[in-house]
Amino acid sequence: MANPSQQLMTSLGGGAPTGGHLYTTAASHTWTAPAGVTSIAVVAVGTGGSGSAGGGGNGGGELRYKNAIAVTPGNTYTVVIGARSTAGGSYPTSSSFASTTVIAVGGRSSVSGNQGGIGGAGGTGDGGGNGGNGGNAVYSYGSGGGSGGYSGVGGNGSGEEAPTSGSGGGGAGGASYTAANYLVAYGGGGVGIYGLGSNGAAPGGGGSGGGNGAQANAQGGLYGGGGGAANGSTLVTGLGGLGAVRIIWGANRSFPSTNVIQNYGGVTEGLN
Numbered sequence: 001m002a003n004p005s006q007q008l009m010t011s012l013g014g015g016a017p018t019g020g021h022l023y024t025t026a027a028s029h030t031w032t033a034p035a036g037v038t039s040i041a042v043v044a045v046g047t048g049g050s051g052s053a054g055g056g057g058n059g060g061g062e063l064r065y066k067n068a069i070a071v072t073p074g075n076t077y078t079v080v081i082g083a084r085s086t087a088g089g090s091y092p093t094s095s096s097f098a099s100t101t102v103i104a105v106g107g108r109s110s111v112s113g114n115q116g117g118i119g120g121a122g123g124t125g126d127g128g129g130n131g132g133n134g135g136n137a138v139y140s141y142g143s144g145g146g147s148g149g150y151s152g153v154g155g156n157g158s159g160e161e162a163p164t165s166g167s168g169g170g171g172a173g174g175a176s177y178t179a180a181n182y183l184v185a186y187g188g189g190g191v192g193i194y195g196l197g198s199n200g201a202a203p204g205g206g207g208s209g210g211g212n213g214a215q216a217n218a219q220g221g222l223y224g225g226g227g228g229a230a231n232g233s234t235l236v237t238g239l240g241g242l243g244a245v246r247i248i249w250g251a252n253r254s255f256p257s258t259n260v261i262q263n264y265g266g267v268t269e270g271l272n
Contacts, residue, residue, distance in 0.1 A: 018250030020269035022193065024223070024242050026083040026093075029272055031247060033071040040249045041067040041260070042102045043193055044095045045147060046082060046120040048220035048240025049107035049134060052229035053088020056116035057134030057142035057157035058240055059107030060188045061092070061224030063149060064125030065255035066102045082243045085109045091120070095243035100124060107131045107145060107226045107240060117226065119145045119154055127151060127256065132188055134226050135159035144188035144218070144226030147241065150196040150256035157188055157226060185228035187238045190221030193246045195260040 017036045023029050026047070033040070046061025061082075071077065082093035085106070092106030105120035119131030132145030132154030146154030189200040218228030218238030227238030248269075253259040263269070 016251045020248040023245045023272045029079040037249045042097045044104035045223040045244045046104040046106035047092035047243035048226040049109040049117045050084040050240040051086045051109040052237035053112045054114040055137030055140040056110030056114045057144045058226035059117035059119040060131030060145035060147040060154040060226040061106045062120035062131045064104045064123040064128035066125040067254040129153045132156045141185040141230035143185045143228040146188040147191040147224030185230045187220035187228045188225035190225040190241045194262045196256040
């Protein structure tokens with residue numbers, strides 16, 4: 001079967017082929033550089049933290065991007081989208097392109113003692129921002145941290161303290177509060193993969209509110225928002241927002257904001 005990237009590329013104004021491919025499924029993928037493509041740009045977002053060990057919120061994933069990556073037409077490159085963490089205190093698998101060329105670390109899940117998980121940090125790229133920390137569960141509930149931005153950090157989730165806004169396009173931290181005898185913990189806000197956008201403003205619910213028992217799931221926002229958690233009669237923890245890797249190619253295209261919009265030049269990007 002032909003590589004989807006080859007099927008979907010086009011040429012703008014007689015220049016270099018233009019196209020893109022987006023990966024969001026947690027797995028190891030293989031991308032083949034199309035004919036005529038010798039340079040690409042990549043943005044990666046780490047998966048948001050899941051699997052709270054207590055009522056603390058989970059950390060948001062970081063964002064990293066890199067431009068002018070040299071590739072050889074016909075060669076294959078490994079793309080990894082991190083799987084969600086399932087145990088308290090653990091990190092998801094990092095999202096990455098070509099092993100160490102671009103790495104975005106996912107958010108850590110919260111640990112025992114109701115301590116919130118820390119946001120993803122320490123990856124590799126030309127730019128980007130760290131994920132926000134999950135909120136400490138002062139009253140047995142904490143919200144997720146926001147995903148990192150293109151030039152700033154994700155907002156921290158709340159427990160007793162107020163959530164914070166993201167910066168540089170980063171997602172806001174989730175809000176936490178007590179309402180109608182339910183402990184409510186929101187997931188952290190996610191970040192877009194089509195270039196620098198507006199900042200996430202606190203309080204930012206990345207997903208629906210969580211609570212005791214089978215109340216809603218506090219899922220982190222796309223992409224990379226940390227899941228919220230509430231440790232009432234039953235521990236409820238939201239899933240972290242999915243990680244992502246987006247590859248683009250073509251003349252005069254670079255992150256964070258130069259010709260990186262969705263369907264640039266009318267090209268429909270591949271998706272896995």
